[in-house]
Amino acid sequence: MIDFHAHLDIYPSPEETVSEIIRRGMYVLSVTTTPSAWLGTYSLSRKYSRIKTALGLHPQIAHERISELSLFDTYINETDYVGEIGLDFSENHRTHKDVQIKAFNHILRVCENSGGKIMSIHSRRAAAEIIDTLKMYPNAGIPVLHWFSGSKSELLQAIDYGCWFSIGPAMIRSKRSLEMIEYMPKDRILTESDGPFAQVEGKSVMPWDVQKVITVLGSLWAMGSKEAEEQIYNNFRKIVSLKTSRI
Ligand code: MN
Numbered sequence: 001m002i003d004f005h006a007h008l009d010i011y012p013s014p015e016e017t018v019s020e021i022i023r024r025g026m027y028v029l030s031v032t033t034t035p036s037a038w039l040g041t042y043s044l045s046r047k048y049s050r051i052k053t054a055l056g057l058h059p060q061i062a063h064e065r066i067s068e069l070s071l072f073d074t075y076i077n078e079t080d081y082v083g084e085i086g087l088d089f090s091e092n093h094r095t096h097k098d099v100q101i102k103a104f105n106h107i108l109r110v111c112e113n114s115g116g117k118i119m120s121i122h123s124r125r126a127a128a129e130i131i132d133t134l135k136m137y138p139n140a141g142i143p144v145l146h147w148f149s150g151s152k153s154e155l156l157q158a159i160d161y162g163c164w165f166s167i168g169p170a171m172i173r174s175k176r177s178l179e180m181i182e183y184m185p186k187d188r189i190l191t192e193s194d195g196p197f198a199q200v201e202g203k204s205v206m207p208w209d210v211q212k213v214i215t216v217l218g219s220l221w222a223m224g225s226k227e228a229e230e231q232i233y234n235n236f237r238k239i240v241s242l243k244t245s246r247i
Contacts, residue, residue, distance in 0.1 A: 001024065001025075001026045001027075001191070001207075001208060001210050001211060001214070001229070002026070002027045002028075002190055002191050002210065002232055002233065002236045003021075003026060003027070003028045003029070003191060003192055003193045003207035003208075003210050004028075004029045004120065004144065004146075004166045004190040004191065004192045004236070005029060005031055005083065005084070005120050005144075005146045005147075005166050005168070005192035005193070005194050006028055006029070006030055006031065006192070006193045006194070006195055006207050007030075007031060007032075007033070007084075007194070007195065007196060007197060008021075008028070008030040008041065008044060008045065008051075008207075009030070009032065009037055009040065009041040009044065010033075010196050010197065011195070011196050011204070012196075014044050015044065017206070017207065018044055018045050018048070018051065020206075020207075020208070021048075021050075021051060021207055021208075022048055022050070022051075024208055025050070026050065026207060026208065027050045027051075027236060028045075028050065028051045028052075028207055029051075029052055029054055029081060029083070029118075029120060029192075030044070030045060030051055030052065030053045030054065031054045031056050031083040031084045031120050032053065032054060032055060032056045032083075032084070033056055033057070033058035033061060033084060034056070034057060034058070034061065034065050034068055035055060035056075035057060035065070035068040035069070035071035035072040035074075035075060036065075036068055036071060038053065038055050038056075038071075038075050038078075038079075039075075041053050042078075042079075052079070052080070052081050053079060053081070054079060054081035054082055054083040054084070054118075054120060055072060055075050055076060055078070055079050055081070055082050055083075056082060056083045056084040056085050056120075057069070057072060057084075057085055057103055057107065058084045058085075058086075058122065059085070059086050059087050059088040059093065059100045059103070059104070059122055060088050060093050060122075062096065062099055062100045062103040062104075063096035063099040063100070066099055066102070066103055069103060069106050069107075072106075072107065072110065073110055076110050076111070076114045076117075077114055079117075080117055080118060080243050081117060081118050081119075081120070082107065082111055082117040082118070082119045082120070082141070083119055083120025083121065083144075083146070084120055084121075084122050084146070085103075085104060085107050085119060085120070085121055085122070086104060086121040086122035086123050086124075086126070086130060087100050087101065087104055087122070087123065087124075087126035087129055087130055087133075088100065088122060088124045088125065088126060089124070089125040089126040089129070090124050090125045093124075094125070101129075101133075104130075104133060105133065105136075105137075108133065108134070108136070108137035108140040109137060109140075111137070111140040111141050112137045112138075112139045112140045112141075115139075116139055116140060116141035116142070116243075117140070117141040117142075118141055118142050118144065118239060118240075118243060119140065119141050119142065119143050119144060120144050120146050120166065121143050121144060121145050121146060122146060122147070123145050123146075123148065123149075123150060124147075124149060125149075125150075127145070127148065127149075127150030127151070127154035127155075127157075127158060128150070128154050128157065130143075130145070130158075131154070131157050131158055131161050131163070134161060134163075135161065142162075142164060142239060142242055142243075143161075143162075143163045143164065144163070144164040144165065144166050144190065144239070145158055145163050145164070145165050145166070146165075146166045146168075146192055146194065147166070147167075147168060147170070147171055147192070147194060147198075148165050148171075148177075148180065148184075149171075149177070152180070152183070155180055155183055155184070156183070159183070159184065159185060159188075163188070164188040164189070164190060164235075164239060165181075165184050165188060165189050165190070166189075166190040166191065166192035167181060167189060167190070167191060167192065167213055167217070168191070168192045168193055168194045168198055168205065168210070168213060169193065169198065169200050169205050169209045169210070169212050169213055170194065170198040170199065170200055170205065171213075172212065172213055172216045173200065178216075178220065181217070181220060182220060186221060186231060187231075187234075187235055187238070188235065189217070189231075189232065189235060190232060190235055190236060190239070191210035191213045191214060191217075191232055192210065193205045193206060193207045193209055193210055195207060195209070214228050214229050214232060215228075217231075217232070
């Protein structure tokens with residue numbers, strides 16, 4: 001199983017979560033919300049090659065942590081993965097739109113200068129802006145839009161640009177999201193938890209809850225869970241192998 005967007009450092013017991021991931025033989029992209037969290041989060045799983053740690057600056061806190069961009073630059077060559085990054089223009093966060101845009105542009109420029117990264121991107125109420133900005137940095141790497149919630153036309157633009165998508169248990173509970181998933185190319189889909197932030201029925205999603213997503217994808221794709229899991233695994237192998245090449 002693949003969890004391509006988890007906040008391992010935020011779980012109540014990160015070490016136990018890491019042990020369970022290893023016990024289950026999962027592959028996980030451990031994203032961070034601030035550059036200053038990178039080292040500590042990386043050290044949680046550094047001995048396990050199946051868990052990769054991404055360097056991030058979450059758009060919802062970019063205005064508080066903009067001074068950490070220099071730290072972002074310091075660590076960029078330590079990893080092939082960047083996230084969580086992006087823009088959030090939803091009602092509670094659009095006040096800090098300008099500083100988010102500044103941080104996102106800086107990050108994409110740095111990714112481009114360091115040869116391209118796999119990027120896990122938050123695009124709430126800002127998918128069109130995300131795609132327009134990505135186009136300004138064509139060598140920044142491979143964008144994976146996590147928990148996509150934009151419009152159909154934004155989805156088509158994202159697909160056209162070559163974006164990948166990661167889908168979690170919270171997302172498959174929405175009828176609208178399921179309709180969107182049907183339009184996404186099957187060979188550019190990964191699973192994610194977005195735990196512990198993402199919750200289902202009042203409980204934080206765990207990395208292994210991606211199993212539910214695999215089952216739903218299987219029925220959308222008219223195949224069994226085993227086959228859907230294989231598809232996701234092949235997608236994962238592919239994106240990892242593309243790593244630093246142009247999309
Ligand atoms: Mn997240």
